[in-house]
Amino acid sequence: MTSTEIPIRIHDLEDSRIDAYRDVRERDLVGRKGFIAEGRVVIEPLLASRRFRPLSLLVLENRLAGLAPLLARVPAGVPTYLADRATFDGIAGFSVHRGLLAHGEALADPDEALRLPAIAAAGGTVVVAVGIANHDNIGAIFRNAAAFGADAVLIDETSCDPLYRKAIRVSAGSVFTVPYERVGAADDALARLLDAGFRCLALSPGAAAGLAPLDQPGPAALFLGAEGPGLPAELAARMSAIRIPMVPGFDSINVATAAAVALHRLYSRRPPAD
Amino acid sequence: MTSTEIPIRIHDLEDSRIDAYRDVRERDLVGRKGFIAEGRVVIEPLLASRRFRPLSLLVLENRLAGLAPLLARVPAGVPTYLADRATFDGIAGFSVHRGLLAHGEALADPDEALRLPAIAAAGGTVVVAVGIANHDNIGAIFRNAAAFGADAVLIDETSCDPLYRKAIRVSAGSVFTVPYERVGAADDALARLLDAGFRCLALSPGAAAGLAPLDQPGPAALFLGAEGPGLPAELAARMSAIRIPMVPGFDSINVATAAAVALHRLYSRRPPAD
Structure with missing residues (x-):
């Protein structure tokens, strides 16, 4: 006031x-x-x-x-x-x-298309939430995206609303600062990201590769699926799958925590800013 | 039955x-x-x-x-x-x-002393929870400790009970599988860990060093403080402080998420087991 x-x-x-x-x-x-x-x-x-x-x-x-x-x-x-x-x-x-x-x-329509080619041209990072129906998780994904400098979040039609009160709180307000777009099907998001020049990576506990592919320079899009079902198999099959190495037999970590580990690694590609 | x-x-x-x-x-x-x-x-x-x-x-x-x-x-x-x-x-x-x-x-008394020298001799990892009063966070710390092969968790007297129903749930049951001990003051835990030969590291958003110290071989103890206050300054001053690099000016990530990033890095020291 x-x-x-x-x-x-x-x-x-x-x-x-x-x-x-x-x-x-x-x-x-x-x-x-x-x-x-x-x-x-x-x-x-x-x-x-x-x-x-x-x-x-x-x-x-x-x-x-x-x-x-x-x-x-x-x-x-x-x-x-x-x-x-x-x-x-x-x-x-x-x-x-x-x-x-x-x-x-x-102010802007959250469905308004992000300018993905501009993010790609700057070598940026995009997070793609697929089937994230838990408000704590969508909020925590935003918080971690903000912490590790992701440029945008795409949210598929089967994910929940980041403007739900609890999601806002868990995000520590990052839903207001990290640009996002609610997209339709994750397949369409993948097509747009590939068109824009992003290397698309599926974070999946069952993947053969570890996190080394994250170290490659250039624009990267990180796809996250819900705990339990994970990413739809046919979607994951259309990109490179990576996994976080962990104790053999351990089920999995929380999806937003997994995102933090991967985004930290992507962020580590940058020269230190401070 | x-x-x-x-x-x-x-x-x-x-x-x-x-x-x-x-x-x-x-x-x-x-x-x-x-x-x-x-x-x-x-x-x-x-x-x-x-x-x-x-x-x-x-x-x-x-x-x-x-x-x-x-x-x-x-x-x-x-x-x-x-x-x-x-x-x-x-x-x-x-x-x-x-x-x-x-x-x-x-079956065992959770206050029963862990055999820290044996863990140290095996080059193991211990997580130390200091002032973690939130049941979600203590549960998530256990889940991440289990995922990344930490050998034990020490819980100081100002942290909450990992056997609270919600902490058990968030831990995905890891409170039953990762050995832990409820200790008194964090200062005493530090003294025992140093005696046993652990390199003690304080995870702190204000630290000057990044995560590279985690890459050194040998037994390591990772001290975690509550979001907001962090570790007591006089405690952190008695060990090496490390921080997770993130966007300058960003407040901090969740303490259990920060633990995951650091424990993942410690786990990466091991030769791949699978």
Whole structure:
């Protein structure tokens, strides 16, 4: 909020101005217009995002002073609502211990096509999520993609929504900073990536090759499948498969953790930046 | 259950034989004698464990046929109780969709000292959890320790219990297979590890060195601190600090994910076993 704006105190649980924050958990399930982001850790990246923007904030009154630096960066015209604990939790329908929610929306359409040839030309990295239906996993994939400098994430039609509240939280807000595109079938994503010049690699516990193929220079796309089923066999067969060496007989590690190991290796190709 | 034993059908919610399974979530919070393990994925390693054993199992009646191979490996004298959905969920106090619980106990005392000199002599790897108070994280650390062949985990007094139901689940049962010891202060663990000949490494986002020190041969102990605070500064100052290279300015990745990246690198020192 700019210095000329003041927070708007909400006294009435039925106040229509805070409808977006009503019954947060129920609406997580049925869907909503825009998304709800919870806590400073994810709202900082939201404020810095070029792809998303806040529509309003809801702040617990006793957090107001501590949040002043963050609230100072909220764009003009975006209202900050203020509520006491009983009102805040009554609106949200559960105890929001972080005391800070934002209602936001996409500026760009997340289905809008990424410019894959430009990423390829810069030797970049793309992560492709196939059948990742677990919100923790999609969030953690974004967090790891951000940590290791992936340029974009493609999300197939069988994966879940990265703007689900818990996915946003697990991503530490990286869903707002790492460009992504919701694509249709993973097959079509593969075709586009190959067209753009990406070397496409399937991360698969059953692959014969280890991670050495990640060390080759040039643009790389890393395909991730769900734990358990993994990538569809016919999809994986159309690219090079790699696996993370681990104790023989051990089932597998978490998919986002596996992504971190592989993305770390891809990131290690770069000259140190710091 | 051996072929001579038959499952015991439970009709009465108040049956004292299934007291261990009563109000599972409430007892997760207040503690219980032994632990509750949920689902086939974690009960398989429990049955294979040399450090833990099942005291009984509770099976949903319509899962009985599908679980026959698992139940055949339950030791003689360990009862299998059978319940219909209403009884099962009524006992547990929530809907146990996996339809399979085990009540178990430690055979060895988890506080019993690990033989660190023997692990050191074999050039082994130990993970040290310091202040890991999140059950998901402690479970994921075990899963990654198992995947990358760590020989043991030391858990300091400020970390949480790996036998909490959710930690067991996130570990995919690795808490039953990777030897661990609950130690007191992390300082004392460091002293014991140094005495035993381990090279002790603090994984810390603020360290100057990258991961190259992991490539040195010989026994290594990897110290992990909680996300946010990290390792206590005075503890980290007594060993070599290493960090995972990542995008400058990015806060940090999940502690168990960071452990996976480092343990993968330690595991890569070994000649391929498969």
